[in-house]
Amino acid sequence: MIPPFSLTRIHHVAYRCNDAAETVEFYQRVLGLSFRLAFSENQVPSTKEPHPYMHVFLDVGMGNVLAFFELPTQPPMGRDPNTPAWVQHIAFELDSREMLNRAAEHIRQCGVDVLGPVDHGLFESIYFFDPNGHRLELAVNTGSATLQEQAERIAPEMLEQWRTTRRAPAIGSFLHAKEFES
Secondary structure: OOOOOOOOOOOOOEEOOOHHHHHHHHEEEEEEEEEEEEEEEEEOOOOOOOOOOOEEEEEEEEEEEEEEEEEEOOOOOOOOOOOOOOEEEEEEEEEEEEHHHHHHHHHHHHOOOOEEEEEEOOOEEEEEEEEOOOOEEEEOOOOOHHHHHHHHHHHHHHHHHHHHHHHHHHHHHHOOOOOHOO
């Protein structure tokens, strides 16, 4: 069934934070995001629950908004103990390897540990954590148009192989082999 509507973009993505002011400062200083909006209520508008919160919105650019909730009356933030820390993350795109390297250096100068760059075949990434423990990724696309087209073409077959075996399909191993492009 086709929905009777069409989405235009993601309005915002929201995560929890420990301290809204510290979070805004980190994203401004480390990633250059602009602080755009703040909403604060003592009662949740949608559920009417009596939970005070501060909701902050940061502009990532091109209509992309990253938001955070500080919830002072709730138990401390935790992580899903069954999900490794590397799984849930926010990835931002950069224009070039040079920008990726400059970003890594800047983030290190801000006192933040950086992992990478890591070559994923179609893109390269660096990884680090914000003050709330959210894993962040900066990525630059590096694969050729041919490699991207091949990856898109085989995606359904890869997914089907995964569904039936729960093992990484051999068909996708070329993504880490640059010789495929030649």
